[in-house]
Amino acid sequence: MFRPVPMMQLSVVILERDERVVLRDLGQRGMVQLRHTRAGSDTAPLDPPDRGRELARCEHLLTRIEELRRTLEIPGSAEEPAELPQMTLDQIEESLRIKEERAGDLFKRRQFLLRRSGDLTAVWEQMSSYRGLEIPLDPIGQFSFLHFAIGNLPEENLEKLQETVGDDVVLIPLPKQKRRQPVIALTSRRGRLTLENALQQAGFDHEALPVVKGATVDAFSEETYREQDQVAGELKQLNEERKELAAEAMRPLAEMEKLVTMERRLLEAEQNFPRTEAAVLLTGWIPAGDAPALEDRLREITGGRCAIEATPPENLPMDPIPILLRHPRLLRPFEMLVSAYGLPEYQELEPTVFVAISYVLMFGMMFGDAGHGAVLATGGLIALLSGRTAKTRDVGLLLLLGGLSSGGFGVVYGSYFGITQAKKYAFWHDPLEGNPIGLMYASIGIGIVMISLGLILNIINRFRRGDVSGGFLDKFGIVGALFYWGVLALVAKYAAIQSWGLVNLAFILFLGLPITAWVLKEPITYALSCRAGHPTESGGLFAAITESLVGAFEAVLAYFANTISFVRLAAYAMSHAALLMAAFVMAAEVERFSIGGSLLRVLVIIFGNLVAIILEGIVASVQALRLEYYEFFGKFFSGSGQPFKPFRFTVEGQGAARQRSGF
Numbered sequence: 001m002f003r004p005v006p007m008m009q010l011s012v013v014i015l016e017r018d019e020r021v022v023l024r025d026l027g028q029r030g031m032v033q034l035r036h037t038r039a040g041s042d043t044a045p046l047d048p049p050d051r052g053r054e055l056a057r058c059e060h061l062l063t064r065i066e067e068l069r070r071t072l073e074i075p076g077s078a079e080e081p082a083e084l085p086q087m088t089l090d091q092i093e094e095s096l097r098i099k100e101e102r103a104g105d106l107f108k109r110r111q112f113l114l115r116r117s118g119d120l121t122a123v124w125e126q127m128s129s130y131r132g133l134e135i136p137l138d139p140i141g142q143f144s145f146l147h148f149a150i151g152n153l154p155e156e157n158l159e160k161l162q163e164t165v166g167d168d169v170v171l172i173p174l175p176k177q178k179r180r181q182p183v184i185a186l187t188s189r190r191g192r193l194t195l196e197n198a199l200q201q202a203g204f205d206h207e208a209l210p211v212v213k214g215a216t217v218d219a220f221s222e223e224t225y226r227e228q229d230q231v232a233g234e235l236k237q238l239n240e241e242r243k244e245l246a247a248e249a250m251r252p253l254a255e256m257e258k259l260v261t262m263e264r265r266l267l268e269a270e271q272n273f274p275r276t277e278a279a280v281l282l283t284g285w286i287p288a289g290d291a292p293a294l295e296d297r298l299r300e301i302t303g304g305r306c307a308i309e310a311t312p313p314e315n316l317p318m319d320p321i322p323i324l325l326r327h328p329r330l331l332r333p334f335e336m337l338v339s340a341y342g343l344p345e346y347q348e349l350e351p352t353v354f355v356a357i358s359y360v361l362m363f364g365m366m367f368g369d370a371g372h373g374a375v376l377a378t379g380g381l382i383a384l385l386s387g388r389t390a391k392t393r394d395v396g397l398l399l400l401l402g403g404l405s406s407g408g409f410g411v412v413y414g415s416y417f418g419i420t421q422a423k424k425y426a427f428w429h430d431p432l433e434g435n436p437i438g439l440m441y442a443s444i445g446i447g448i449v450m451i452s453l454g455l456i457l458n459i460i461n462r463f464r465r466g467d468v469s470g471g472f473l474d475k476f477g478i479v480g481a482l483f484y485w486g487v488l489a490l491v492a493k494y495a496a497i498q499s500w501g502l503v504n505l506a507f508i509l510f511l512g513l514p515i516t517a518w519v520l521k522e523p524i525t526y527a528l529s530c531r532a533g534h535p536t537e538s539g540g541l542f543a544a545i546t547e548s549l550v551g552a553f554e555a556v557l558a559y560f561a562n563t564i565s566f567v568r569l570a571a572y573a574m575s576h577a578a579l580l581m582a583a584f585v586m587a588a589e590v591e592r593f594s595i596g597g598s599l600l601r602v603l604v605i606i607f608g609n610l611v612a613i614i615l616e617g618i619v620a621s622v623q624a625l626r627l628e629y630y631e632f633f634g635k636f637f638s639g640s641g642q643p644f645k646p647f648r649f650t651v652e653g654q655g656a657a658r659q660r661s662g663f
Contacts, residue, residue, distance in 0.1 A: 002349050004641070005324040006288040011281065011315055012298060013307040019280050020355070023269050023647075025301055027262065030648030033322050038271040042051060044274035044281045051267040057089065058264040064096055065257050071103050072246040074253065081255045089263060090391070093255050099249050106242055113235050120228045123210060127224075130174070130209070130217045135184065137212040137220055138604075147192035149185040149199055150207050157202040158183065164198045182207075251442020255420045269647055285322050285644065288312070313346065319561040321346035324644035331356055333398035336391075341629050342639020347464045349457050351637060358450055358632070360622050364405025365443070366572040366620035368431070371417035372613050374411050377403030403622070417609050418580030430572040432581065439570040447566025447631065448488065451559070453633030455481045461636055473521040475555035476635045479514040484559050518552035519545075562631045568623055576616045583608020 010032060012021055023455040039047045068076075087095070130150070153161065158181045162171055168191050174182035183204070189196045212220050273280050286294060291310045299307055313321045323343040327335050344350050364373070376399050383396025410416065414426020423430055431439055455476050462471035472478045490497065490506055497506050502542050522544040583605055590600040633639070 002353065003345060004344060004350055005326050005644075007285050007311045007313055007321055007324070007346070007644075008288045009123075009283065009292045009313060010286050010291065010294070011283050011309045011311070013281055014298075015305050016275065016278055016280050018302045018305060019270065019273075019282075020266065021301055022282065022306075023296060024262075025297065026647055027265060027269075027649040029294075029644045030650070031290050032286045032647055033268055033645050034272050034282070034284040034647045037274055037281060037283045039274040044276055046275050046277075046297060048271050048273050048275070049371070051271050054267050055264060058260050061089070061092060061096065061260045062257065062264075064100065065253055068096070068100055068103055068249070069253060071107055072242060073247060074246045074250050081251065081258055082438045084255055084259055087256070087259055089260070091261060095252065099245075099252070102245060103242075103249075106238060106245065110238050113231050113238065117228065117235065120224050120231065121489045124221065124224050124228065126207070127209065127217050127221050130182075130184070131221050135209070135217045137210055137215045137217065138167055140538055147187050147189050147195065148185075148660060149195060149204070150183075150209060151199075151205045152177065152180040152182045152207065153199070153202050154206040155179055155181040157181075160203040160339070161198060161204075164202070165195060169195055169198075180205075195310075217509045258649075265647070284311075284647070287324060287644075312589055320642050322644035323641035325350065325352070327352055330397070332358060332390075333394040335592075336394055336398075337625065337628070339643075341633055341637070343641030343643055344640055345465075348461045348638065348641070349464075349636075351457065351633070354453060354632075355628055358446075359628060360401050360405045362446065362569055362624040362627060363402045363620050364407075364409040365446075365569050366623060367402070367406045367576060367616055368409030368413045368573055369415040369417065369576065369612075370407045370410030371401045371415075372609070372617070373405070373407030375403070375613055376400075376406060376617065395528075406450050409573075413577070415577065415580070417605075418577075418584060418612075420584065431570070431577045434571065436574060436638065439573060440567055443566045443569035443660055444563060446569060447563050447627075450566075450627070450632045451484065451562055451635065452481070454632050455484065458524065458636035469521070469525065473517050473524075475518060475551060475558070479517040480555065480559075483510060483514035486514075487559070515552050515556070519548045522548040522551070536645070562634075565631055566627065568627070570618055572616070572623055576612060576620070580608065583612070 012022070021360075026034075037043050039045055058420070135150070136150070137461065155176055158171075158173060161183075165171070165185075165187075168187055170186040171188070172184040174184065175180075185195055185199065209217065222645060273282050274283065278307070288310075295308050295310070298308060313319075323346060325335050325339070325343070331352050335352050337359065338350075338352050338355055367373070379398025380396045380403055384393050384400055385396075387393040407429070412427045413430050414423040414428075415430060416422040423433075458476045459471050459478055460476065462468075462477060470477060476482060486506065487510060490510060494503075497503055523541060526541055526544040576599050586608070587601040587604040590604055591597045593600060
């Protein structure tokens with residue numbers, strides 16, 4: 001519970017012919033994080049194979065599958081196929097090619113029909129102003145004695161044009177369109193030059209109607225309408241064909257995608273393992289408790305043709321050990337909070353239990369109201385019981401526990417939705433009443449406990465990692481604890497220490513000794529490095545002394561600032577109470593209204609409580625998390641651990657891996 005799941009490094013020698021069988025089984029079970037191993041005298045003589053070409057082929061196939069989905073408008077597969085057919089990449093490629101050809105034919109036909117529909121619509125709209133006039137669409141050269149000009153001009157120029165052309169030209173104005181005046185101008189062949197000059201001066205834009213021998217605008221419009229209707233019918237039929245093809249291809253595409261994805265994962269895995277001409281060395285990390293069952297399984301699927309060695313990490317050279325956390329259901333929401341900051345290193349103590357206790361306590365202290373706690377607990381219970389995902393249920397459990405803590409502190413404060421009459425039932429009193437110093441002392445007391453716990457955990461972690469000098473001389477090591485607890489003792493019991501005549505000794509022991517140790521830490525480390533012949537960073541002894549002085553000053557400030565920071569617990573508790581009090585003050589004011597005063601009072605109280613629940617709930621949760629991350633984790637928790645990522649065909653988060661405990 002206080003450390004990550006113990007790990008073992010698994011080394012398995014198998015025949016090359018069994019490699020795919022073993023990897024498929026490992027991928028389905030998701031229990032081993034594969035480890036890249038180089039060829040060498042202590043591993044295997046041949047380098048891991050390069051599968052770059054095969055991986056590129058898989059990526060290309062996956063891209064084609066996705067493009068075909070988009071072409072057929074198939075949504076991404078919501079459910080993975082339960083059973084997969086036996087298909088090679090060549091068979092997948094051939095099956096995909098056939099479907100692409102069918103889809104491509106549909107797509108080309110559809111694109112042609114869409115373009116044709118657009119063209120017909122444009123022609124229909126173009127001739128809309130000229131329908132009913134029986135304008136011929138014959139080529140211009142067919143009219144020996146007449147000249148037509150069809151187009152539009154600015155509406156303010158129409159009257160001037162009529163005056164300019166005189167009686168030799170017939171102007172037929174059509175309905176206006178966006179401040180442009182469509183016009184048909186008709187004159188003799190002899191007068192066409194005069195007409196064109198007048199039109200040019202009037203800002204006339206010619207419009208070219210389709211040229212159809214022997215047809216008129218009305219006849220051609222009728223034909224265009226019929227063709228539009230025909231194209232629309234063909235598009236509808238084509239869409240039905242697309243839907244049928246999409247329904248037919250949905251499952252095969254999902255199966256092909258799954259098979260190609262599995263093949264890609266297998267190829268990626270194969271690039272991790274050195275080999276001989278006939279054998280392969282597989283290495284990886286596995287939870288120690290799962291190793292025996294996996295060994296039995298490997299012997300079963302290989303028919304005993306394997307050699308297995310499971311080695312604890314303590315017997316291995318320094319290597320990043322993956323971190324897997326497994327906690328009881330009650331602690332999983334707080335594991336989520338810890339993981340959001342980072343994961344512990346393998347040798348570090350894991351703080352989820354401490355976070356669970358302190359976070360719930362601090363949240364309840366800042367958000368103390370029995371009514372608000374009941375609302376949160378109810379919402380959390382609903383999410384816990386009806387949540388569809390593990391994350392939703394974890395959040396629900398977190399809300400439930402936070403609501404219960406809030407309700408408990410609400411009983412202590414006598415706060416029930418801020419109702420004044422309920423305060424007489426308080427076990428203590430409202431945070432705004434009486435002397436707030438007591439609440440501040442309680443907040444600082446919680447801070448002292450958490451900081452002290454962080455110091456203890458840091459000292460343990462340092463010694464577990466073999467960092468003896470850090471365990472003693474680090475600002476959060478033994479001398480740091482001596483300084484912090486000594487200063488607290490001086491502040492709390494100065495009179496008693498003075499009466500015993502131990503003030504000077506206490507100052508030397510609790511202040512002088514720790515600060516001196518901090519100042520000498522870096523120079524001592526520098527001197528030992530030089531003596532051992534290890535290369536040192538630039539700057540030399542002067543830089544080491546400067547760094548120590550700055551570090552000592554920073555340590556003193558950090559202890560003071562971190563302890564005072566916990567006063568925010570009392571401050572936000574008072575802020576919560578003040579917000580509720582403000583709501584009731586406003587309610588009393590609106591109650592004086594002659595019309596609807598009582599109703600407004602109730603609405604103001606309800607609204608004020610809603611604001612307090614939402615606003616203060618968010619603030620309290622964030623501030624509690626801040627205290628965990630900065631004031632508590634900052635003392636001992638590195639957060640640099642690497643998560644356990646088992647080899648599997650399906651993409652799952654660490655939560656799924658955490659829940660796997662065996663076969």
